[in-house]
Amino acid sequence: MPTICIPLARGFEELEAITLIDILRRAKINVIIAGVNEEWIEGSHQIKIKTDTLIKNVTADQIDMILLPGGMQGTQGLCQNQYVQGLIKELNQQTKTIGAICAAPLALDTAQVLKGRFTCYPGLQDQIKSPHYEESPNVIIDKNIMTSKGPATAMEFALEIVKFFMGKNICNNLKKDLLY
Amino acid sequence: MPTICIPLARGFEELEAITLIDILRRAKINVIIAGVNEEWIEGSHQIKIKTDTLIKNVTADQIDMILLPGGMQGTQGLCQNQYVQGLIKELNQQTKTIGAICAAPLALDTAQVLKGRFTCYPGLQDQIKSPHYEESPNVIIDKNIMTSKGPATAMEFALEIVKFFMGKNICNNLKKDLLY
Numbered sequence: 001m002p003t004i005c006i007p008l009a010r011g012f013e014e015l016e017a018i019t020l021i022d023i024l025r026r027a028k029i030n031v032i033i034a035g036v037n038e039e040w041i042e043g044s045h046q047i048k049i050k051t052d053t054l055i056k057n058v059t060a061d062q063i064d065m066i067l068l069p070g071g072m073q074g075t076q077g078l079c080q081n082q083y084v085q086g087l088i089k090e091l092n093q094q095t096k097t098i099g100a101i102c103a104a105p106l107a108l109d110t111a112q113v114l115k116g117r118f119t120c121y122p123g124l125q126d127q128i129k130s131p132h133y134e135e136s137p138n139v140i141i142d143k144n145i146m147t148s149k150g151p152a153t154a155m156e157f158a159l160e161i162v163k164f165f166m167g168k169n170i171c172n173n174l175k176k177d178l179l180y
Numbered sequence: 181m182p183t184i185c186i187p188l189a190r191g192f193e194e195l196e197a198i199t200l201i202d203i204l205r206r207a208k209i210n211v212i213i214a215g216v217n218e219e220w221i222e223g224s225h226q227i228k229i230k231t232d233t234l235i236k237n238v239t240a241d242q243i244d245m246i247l248l249p250g251g252m253q254g255t256q257g258l259c260q261n262q263y264v265q266g267l268i269k270e271l272n273q274q275t276k277t278i279g280a281i282c283a284a285p286l287a288l289d290t291a292q293v294l295k296g297r298f299t300c301y302p303g304l305q306d307q308i309k310s311p312h313y314e315e316s317p318n319v320i321i322d323k324n325i326m327t328s329k330g331p332a333t334a335m336e337f338a339l340e341i342v343k344f345f346m347g348k349n350i351c352n353n354l355k356k357d358l359l360y
Contacts, residue, residue: 015202018227022195022331025225033227040230045205047198047213050220050228122359151202152335152360179302180332 001030002064002165007055007084009036011073014043016101016154020067023158027166027174034058036081044071055083060090067161070102070121070150078107085111092144097164099146101157108145116142121150155180181210182244182345187235187264189216191253194223196281196334200247203338207346207354214238216261224251235263240270247341250282250301250330258287265291272324277344279326281337288325296322301330335360 004024008017024031035041035051042048066087068078078084088111091098100108105120106127114130119140125133134140138153139160146164148157159180163171174180184204188197204211215221215231222228246267248258258264268291271278280288285300286308294310299320305313314320318333319340326344328337339360343351354360 013202014198018194018198021227022193022223022225043202045202047201048230050230150359152358155332178332179330 001028003030003032003062004065004067004161005032005034005058005063005087006067006069007034007036007078007081008041008049008051008069009074009077009081010038010041011071011077012041012043012069013071013074013102013151014045014047014049015151016071017043017049017069019154020069020101020158020161023155023174023178024161026177027162027170029162029165032058032063036077036084044073055081055087058083058087060087060094060096063091063096064165065097065099065161066091068100068104068107070104072103075103075106078104079110088113095144097144097146099157099161101148101154102150105147108147114145116145118142118145118147119149120147181208183210183212183242184245184247184341185212185214185238185243185267186247186249187214187216187258187261188221188229188231188249189254189257189261190218190221191251191257192221192223192249193251193254193282193331194225194227194229195331196251197223197229197249199334200249200281200338200341203335203354203358204341206357207342207350209342209345212238212243216257216264224253235261235267238263238267240267240274240276243271243276244345245277245279245341246271248280248284248287250284252283255283255286258284259290268293275324277324277326279337279341281328281334282330285327288327294325296325298322298325298327299329300327
């Protein structure tokens with residue numbers, strides 16, 4: 001089974017993070033929720049989540065993908081944390097999959113891995129150096145980088161990741177279960 | 181500001197619960213996350229959430245609505261808990277709003293408040309005594325009872341609740357923010 005690490009920093013967007021974790025786990029993907037600095041992380045709407053481990057304990061060899069939820073404050077935490085930034089760079093060198101939604105593509109830009117086409121929360125592209133922003137579709141996959149726009153596209157993003165790792169059939173069965 | 185209590189029992193569906201809490205708080209509705217039996221509650225996909233208080237501390241006078249997320253095990257917890265069942269009955273007597281999604285309309289049926297039209301996760305209606313199940317639309321409002329179908333309809337359900345309490349303009353602005 002593939003393993004995906006989802007790092008959470010204080011101020012992460014809860015709806016995006018939980019939609020991703022919930023749907024990936026429904027597909028039997030191994031998800032590691034990794035705290036940045038703390039083990040209990042409060043999101044941008046005062047919802048506090050227990051993480052599985054701290055990001056400093058996660059290695060690139062252990063995981064098949066790193067996947068960043070949005071939230072402006074949370075994204076700043078992901079930009080500033082050396083372990084998150086180190087993992088993004090190392091996974092990119094190994095051409096393993098890297099994903100980000102909403103404000104979080106900013107953390108990929110900070111790690112200098114955002115070379116191709118990407119999307120993000122509309123307006124946020126002004127803070128990103130990479131010039132290859134596209135407003136649609138809701139999910140963009142370019143080489144090993146998967147990006148998406150925001151809260152209302154989180155479910156579609158999760159399902160695209162399921163399709164990528166687990167195939168079309170498992171994805172379609174999951175869509176039925178979710179009433180998607 | 182209206183106050184909505186969302187009780188969480190072990191095995192609750194995280195995506196549904198967090199989508200509701202996140203969106204209601206974005207609309208500046210006061211949300212009380214109330215634990216059933218425990219303060220830290222683990223959902224059906226091993227995501228552990230910190231609650232604001234225990235359900236036994238919440239009174240009907242304090243709140244404008246009780247709103248139940250799904251998850252089969254979580255719903256059984258809501259059916260069996262005297263405080264949850266007592267609150268549902270008391271709110272119904274006061275004709276305050278009561279909501280449930282996915283499997284959770286079963287907990288409204290247990291409290292004998294499901295008298296009118298309702299929806300739920302398809303198939304689950306077989307376990308519900310009330311005969312007024314309808315497969316569509318995604319959200320049904322009948323008198324003071326609001327019900328919805330499952331994970332993929334949670335965002336629409338949250339937005340209908342926002343519209344009901346806060347009006348069309350706030351709901352429409354929120355839709356834009358969410359990219360809905």
